Amino acid sequence: MVTELFPLVLEGAETSRRGKRLVGPTDLTLNGQGLCVVMGPNGAGKTTLLRLMHGTARLTGGSVRWACDTDLARHHQAFVFQRPVVLRRTVEDNLTYPLRLRGVARAQARDAARRWAKRVGLEPHMTRRAMVLSGGEQQKLAIARALITEPALVFLDEPTASLDGRATREIEAILLQAKADGTRLILSTHDMGQARRIADQVVFILGGKVHETGPADAFFDGPETPEALAFLNGDIVE
Amino acid sequence: MPAPPCNNRAGIPRENRPTCGKTRTGGLTIVDLWEGLRHAFWLVVTFNPELTEIALLSLRVTLTALVIACVIALPLAALLAVRRFRWRRATIAMLNALMGLPPVVVGLIVYIFLSRSGPFGALGLLFTPSAMIVAQVIIIVPLIASIAHQSLRELWAEYHDLLISMNVTQVQKMRTLIWDARRALLTAALAGFGRGIGEVGAIMIVGGNIDHATRVLTTAIALETGKGEFALALALGFILIALALGVNLTIHWIGQTERDSRW
Amino acid sequence: MKQWLIVGILALFSANLAHAADQMRMAVTTSFHNSGLAEVLLPEVVRDLDLEVQLLVVGTGQALRLGRAGDVDAILVHSRDAEEAFLAEGYGTHRREIMYNDFVLVGPSNDPAGIADAETATNALQDIAAAGAGFVSRGDDSGTHKKELALWQEAGLDADTFGPWYRAVGAGMGAALNTASGLDAYILSDRASWLNFGNKSGLELLFAGDPVLFNQYAYLPVNPARHIHVKSDLAARLEDWLTSVRAQALIDEYRIDDETLFVFNAK
Numbered sequence: 051m052v053t054e055l056f057p058l059v060l061e062g063a064e065t066s067r068r069g070k071r072l073v074g075p076t077d078l079t080l081n082g083q084g085l086c087v088v089m090g091p092n093g094a095g096k097t098t099l100l101r102l103m104h105g106t107a108r109l110t111g112g113s114v115r116w117a118c119d120t121d122l123a124r125h126h127q128a129f130v131f132q133r134p135v136v137l138r139r140t141v142e143d144n145l146t147y148p149l150r151l152r153g154v155a156r157a158q159a160r161d162a163a164r165r166w167a168k169r170v171g172l173e174p175h176m177t178r179r180a181m182v183l184s185g186g187e188q189q190k191l192a193i194a195r196a197l198i199t200e201p202a203l204v205f206l207d208e209p210t211a212s213l214d215g216r217a218t219r220e221i222e223a224i225l226l227q228a229k230a231d232g233t234r235l236i237l238s239t240h241d242m243g244q245a246r247r248i249a250d251q252v253v254f255i256l257g258g259k260v261h262e263t264g265p266a267d268a269f270f271d272g273p274e275t276p277e278a279l280a281f282l283n284g285d286i287v288e
Numbered sequence: 289m290p291a292p293p294c295n296n297r298a299g300i301p302r303e304n305r306p307t308c309g310k311t312r313t314g315g316l317t318i319v320d321l322w323e324g325l326r327h328a329f330w331l332v333v334t335f336n337p338e339l340t341e342i343a344l345l346s347l348r349v350t351l352t353a354l355v356i357a358c359v360i361a362l363p364l365a366a367l368l369a370v371r372r373f374r375w376r377r378a379t380i381a382m383l384n385a386l387m388g389l390p391p392v393v394v395g396l397i398v399y400i401f402l403s404r405s406g407p408f409g410a411l412g413l414l415f416t417p418s419a420m421i422v423a424q425v426i427i428i429v430p431l432i433a434s435i436a437h438q439s440l441r442e443l444w445a446e447y448h449d450l451l452i453s454m455n456v457t458q459v460q461k462m463r464t465l466i467w468d469a470r471r472a473l474l475t476a477a478l479a480g481f482g483r484g485i486g487e488v489g490a491i492m493i494v495g496g497n498i499d500h501a502t503r504v505l506t507t508a509i510a511l512e513t514g515k516g517e518f519a520l521a522l523a524l525g526f527i528l529i530a531l532a533l534g535v536n537l538t539i540h541w542i543g544q545t546e547r548d549s550r551w
Numbered sequence: 552m553k554q555w556l557i558v559g560i561l562a563l564f565s566a567n568l569a570h571a572a573d574q575m576r577m578a579v580t581t582s583f584h585n586s587g588l589a590e591v592l593l594p595e596v597v598r599d600l601d602l603e604v605q606l607l608v609v610g611t612g613q614a615l616r617l618g619r620a621g622d623v624d625a626i627l628v629h630s631r632d633a634e635e636a637f638l639a640e641g642y643g644t645h646r647r648e649i650m651y652n653d654f655v656l657v658g659p660s661n662d663p664a665g666i667a668d669a670e671t672a673t674n675a676l677q678d679i680a681a682a683g684a685g686f687v688s689r690g691d692d693s694g695t696h697k698k699e700l701a702l703w704q705e706a707g708l709d710a711d712t713f714g715p716w717y718r719a720v721g722a723g724m725g726a727a728l729n730t731a732s733g734l735d736a737y738i739l740s741d742r743a744s745w746l747n748f749g750n751k752s753g754l755e756l757l758f759a760g761d762p763v764l765f766n767q768y769a770y771l772p773v774n775p776a777r778h779i780h781v782k783s784d785l786a787a788r789l790e791d792w793l794t795s796v797r798a799q800a801l802i803d804e805y806r807i808d809d810e811t812l813f814v815f816n817a818k
Contacts, residue, residue, distance in 0.1 A: 131449055135450040137447070138469075151460060514722075514729075
């Protein structure tokens with residue numbers, strides 16, 4: 051059964067915390083074409099926007115609507131955090147965890163774990179404790195764990211921000227493969243090179259509001275808004 | 289009535305007076321420590337049946353209390369870690385404070401409840417090992433829960449984002465936390481065991497220290513000390529320490545074997 | 552692995568202690584227990600009556616409380632006034648005298664208050680008060696404590712007005728003797744506890760024999776009208792045994808260090 055999540059429509063969506071407005075009110079429509087990159091300088095609200103869409107940031111105004119029921123949509127999503135969160139277990143147990151939660155039998159879960167470990171290059175580490183892996187390996191684990199339940203959509207919050215060039219490329223390769231397999235991805239980054247490399251769609255956010263969205267090529271060749279242009283030129287850092 | 293022996297010696301010069309009863313020079317000395325150790329060794333090596341009886345009862349009462357207390361305290365600690373509710377801070381503060389509850393007071397309260405004149409008297413639990421178990425459970429639950437809660441809360445801080453994102457249910461959250469923190473929880477349990485095995489005030493009151501029924505190592509030690517039999521009391525004390533050490537080592541050994549195997 | 556532990560625990564839990572056919576509970580005083588007589592009598596009771604008597608060894612005050620609460624089936628204490636009050640309030644059915652022993656005054660070997668030469672017990676106490684010599688009191692509402700207070704009263708002294716030489720410890724006989732030993736103080740003790748006491752140190756028995764130091768033990772069954780569940784039939788059987796010729800022989804022959812301790816006087 052294929053659940054169609056998209057289009058995702060945000061109308062006047064905003065979220066505040068302790069009286070301070072973090073994001074919004076802002077409008078956004080995503081139809082989930084390929085890999086969407088959310089870009090903006092530090093503090094623009096990229097992480098919060100992702101959480102708002104995913105449902106882990108509390109909506110204090112406006113609406114966030116999926117094509118299907120919100121709970122159903124959440125069931126088919128996964129989130130990868132900027133600093134990898136791994137369970138204090140083995141690599142294998144980390145991978146089987148989301149499947150076991152959903153009632154998948156142990157043998158099947160172990161098979162899936164093995165397949166995914168292989169895909170991200172973690173097979174030799176299957177029985178090692180996840181806490182002893184390097185940063186890059188942990189993030190790969192987190193991504194594999196996100197993908198193992200075959201979600202329709204995966205959010206990734208600056209997944210390679212703390213990693214070196216090589217790990218970054220490896221992870222980008224994994225993500226592109228996932229995209230090819232049909233998983234939609236929404237990813238935030240402040241690394242322009244990364245955005246150019248992998249984006250199909252771009253969402254530009256500044257000061258908590260979405261200023262511009264559109265196909266990646268169009269955006270990079272000629273952004274519409276002056277803020278976006280300034281950002282691309284490296285004039286806005288904060 | 290016939291005169292008891294060792295009459296009033298009025299009229300007999302002091303030097304000629306017979307001494308009544310034994311005398312012993314010196315109070316408690318290092319010699320008694322050595323005596324105690326020797327006595328302990330002798331009791332153990334000969335499998336002294338009385339010693340075995342009270343040692344086994346000690347273990348039975350405290351280990352049973354420990355299991356029951358863990359069943360109560362660990363989920364409670366996990367619940368307090370993951371669930372936000374209005375009285376959470378107050379409950380945690382209360383648990384911490386209850387750790388300092390004097391065991392004798394717990395014993396008195398349990399006695400009042402289990403006494404024949406009390407609400408649960410009809411159960412006939414007073415002066416049985418079951419009453420002792422009840423008292424010990426009450427004493428060690430706050431201890432285990434407090435320590436466990438600390439570890440679980442730290443782990444929850446780590447897992448929070450991930451598990452919320454995965455839409456995990458409350459029960460699944462608790463189970464995940466308890467399983468992943470199991471080593472720290474084991475320490476909490478052992479702290480509870482230590483508290484229980486060395487406890488004497490509460491179980492003296494609710495158990496009655498009845499010979500062959502509710503006498504355990506700690507109450508026997510209290511009894512012998514009261515009689516002035518220090519060497520025997522020390523002997524029992526050493527055995528108690530050895531027993532506690534044994535249990536701790538065993539549990540740690542069981543814990544170690546988990547390290548490299550897959551569970 | 553975990554299954555092991557659980558099985559082991561269950562096994563410990565279900566291990567059963569052997570029982571005689573019938574069981575009853577009796578509260579006795581620490582003085583009685585310290586005499587060691589119980590260790591002689593109880594096995595005989597098991598043999599003769601197939602009755603296991605579980606002893607709760609507590610102070611007189613607590614024994615009476617247990618009787619009032621119905622948590623025991625009978626009590627064996629040595630404090631006449633308290634016993635009469637207990638009966639008057641309807642908590643016991645009657646009082647049966649079983650045996651007596653005596654109290655003795657114990658103190659430091661050098662006897663600073665010179666009580667060894669006293670004529671009567673009250674004189675001895677007056678000597679101690681006059682000398683301000685250290686004195687340890689049970690202070691726990693026990694039979695011994697009540698006896699001590701009665702003696703002070705007869706000596707015309709009020710225990711409440713005593714200076715720091717008088718120390719009420721609030722403990723059992725053994726513990727109080729320990730304290731007296733540690734402080735080189737005088738103390739009123741029952742003879743049996745004194746003889747059995749294992750830590751005599753610098754203490755000695757200095758005064759005994761005055762009839763006023765007479766210590767009567769009585770058996771009081773708890774009133775079943777107050778507490779239905781009380782095993783009054785078993786309590787009655789025990790009473791019959793305790794007042795029998797058999798018990799008389801055992802009690803009169805009981806010795807510590809070749810000294811008899813108790814004198815049977817049941818009628």
